[in-house]
Amino acid sequence: MTWYTSFFTDLANGFWRGAVQPSQTTAEIDFVTGLDVPGSRVLDAPCGSGRHSIELARRGYSVVGLDISAEAVDHARSLAPELDWRLGDLTSMASQSITADLALCMGNSFGYLEHEESVRLLADFAAVAPVLVIDYGCAAESLLPSLPGSIEMSAGGVDMVARNTYDVASGRLLIDFTFTDGERTQQSTCAQHVYTAGELTRMLQAAGFASVELFGDTDGRAFEVGSHRLLAVARR
Incomplete structure (x- = not known):
């Protein structure tokens, strides 16, 4: 899927x-x-x-x-x-x-x-x-010069942690997301072409x-x- x-x-x-x-x-x-x-x-x-x-x-x-x-x-x-x-x-x-x-x-x-x-x-x-x-x-010109390793933010009652890696061979940004609202946690990996x-x-x-x-x-x-x-x- x-x-x-x-x-x-x-x-x-x-x-x-x-x-x-x-x-x-x-x-x-x-x-x-x-x-x-x-x-x-x-x-x-x-x-x-x-x-x-x-x-x-x-x-x-x-x-x-x-x-x-x-x-x-x-x-x-x-x-x-x-x-x-x-x-x-x-x-x-x-x-x-x-x-x-x-x-x-x-x-x-x-x-x-x-x-x-x-x-x-x-x-x-x-x-x-x-x-x-x-x-x-x-876009590569936006992303690659200063790609952050991780980001932590809170908004809408949800805490978010994102950990970034860049796959050179496929030209894709891979982001491991964790969302939590104190009771529930969602962990997902996003893949986006650069x-x-x-x-x-x-x-x-x-x-x-x-x-x-x-x-x-x-x-x-x-x-x-x-x-x-x-x-x-x-x-x-």
Whole structure:
């Protein structure tokens, strides 16, 4: 079974719901809505607990949120039952009958799939929407210069310990997570493919996107070595 199919439980999701500040969501959606994208239909995939979808809907956009985590989708639906929430894997996107003006793959969710599946995923995004935004925190230029060995944080009533290793042969970041709320403990290993910005750009172009812009943050600064995230804006 692929790791991400069972990873996003209430413990993991509860931690990230507590860890992400509302100001971060606002900045990310300010960046997205500041792009020159005609139309108001948005696909948010994976949507997680719905923070981007709900903020976009608040600003007048028509949103479809797709995620594999039943707990996350149920949480999102409880907050905004009027929105179109769908439970499903990203690999099922082609069968979802979705047409959008803009697709979002936010929250450092790119790279979970095997390489061949990621290539197909980008082609599926290109078929759904003419503009795609990928928020990717595991670009090689961001990750490798200062890869931390371990991280400990508490948020949303959940304690999290993450221990990182990098597998050179496969180009994957391996993270051993432990989540605990004092009564329950979840231990899971996450594996995420690490691509350079150039590799991701070539993958997007091969998927049918004619142009790709690379940003280092929501303030619009250019992506460079040491940028803490990569925001790729691809247009057909």
